Amino acid sequence: GAGVSQTPSNKVTEKGKYVELRCDPISGHTALYWYRQSLGQGPEFLIYFQGTGAADDSGLPNDRFFAVRPEGSVSTLKIQRTERGDSAVYLCASSPTGTGGSPLHFGNGTRLTVT
Amino acid sequence: AQKVTQAQTEISVVEKEDVTLDCVYETRDTTYYLFWYKQPPSGELVFLIRRNSFDEQNEISGRYSWNFQKSTSSFNFTITASQVVDSAVYFCALSEAVRFSGGYNKLIFGAGTRLAVHP
Numbered sequence: 001g002a003g004v005s006q007t008p009s010n011k012v013t014e015k016g017k018y019v020e021l022r023c024d025p026i027s028g029h030t031a032l033y034w035y036r037q038s039l040g041q042g043p044e045f046l047i048y049f050q051g052t053g054a055a056d057d058s059g060l061p062n063d064r065f066f067a068v069r070p071e072g073s074v075s076t077l078k079i080q081r082t083e084r085g086d087s088a089v090y091l092c093a094s095s096p097t098g099t100g101g102s103p104l105h106f107g108n109g110t111r112l113t114v115t
Numbered sequence: 116a117q118k119v120t121q122a123q124t125e126i127s128v129v130e131k132e133d134v135t136l137d138c139v140y141e142t143r144d145t146t147y148y149l150f151w152y153k154q155p156p157s158g159e160l161v162f163l164i165r166r167n168s169f170d171e172q173n174e175i176s177g178r179y180s181w182n183f184q185k186s187t188s189s190f191n192f193t194i195t196a197s198q199v200v201d202s203a204v205y206f207c208a209l210s211e212a213v214r215f216s217g218g219y220n221k222l223i224f225g226a227g228t229r230l231a232v233h234p
Binding site (some may be wrong): 003031033035040041042043044045048050055056089091093095101102103104105106107108109 | 210
């Protein structure tokens with residue numbers, strides 16, 4: 001079946017601009033996660049949704065970052081006033097439940113470049 | 116604090132060699148999960164294995180095997196008879212079963228080990 005889909009695959013934006021990154025999880029997966037991966041590093045947790053609600057947003061670096069999942073399926077990560085340090089690959093993952101131990105299924109990511 | 120250390124940044128081997136990727140973790144929880152993921156050049160993280168803290172049995176899946184030792188907080192991954200297609204970055208990850216909204220996987224990743232298998 002279809003995996004986690006992320007769009008766009010690449011996004012280049014100028015410093016100070018606003019961007020939206022989209023994630024379409026695997027159908028039926030209630031848990032959704034956003035991670036950020038900088039060059040040469042492992043992914044770092046940003047936010048977790050169980051259904052429509054953000055159950056844990058402790059990984060968001062500051063208030064320029066925000067994410068929504070209004071209908072419990074597609075999620076959008078929003079970054080305001082982008083900075084060059086925001087450049088990274090943003091990964092989305094989903095899993096069937098929020099239960100600890102459920103493997104996460106990752107998308108291919110969106111590579112964000114802030115110039 | 117939780118932490119995952121993959122001390123090997125890069126490993127280079129010739130095809131058919133065996134290779135072991137090391138993973139050491141730190142956690143105060145008694146209940147936790149350990150994972151290995153593969154990230155090929157395409158960028159997608161591919162799930163390989165999950166192990167919970169109560170199951171110390173080693174596991175073998177084809178050419179892959181995993182050695183979990185709680186006494187040394189290690190969860191090492193061995194590829195037997197490596198192939199060029201095994202070339203990728205491999206990540207070890209730790210999840211503590213957070214008792215919040217039913218529990219969920221807040222994965223903490225190591226920095227990864229880049230494996231290059233040459234013909």
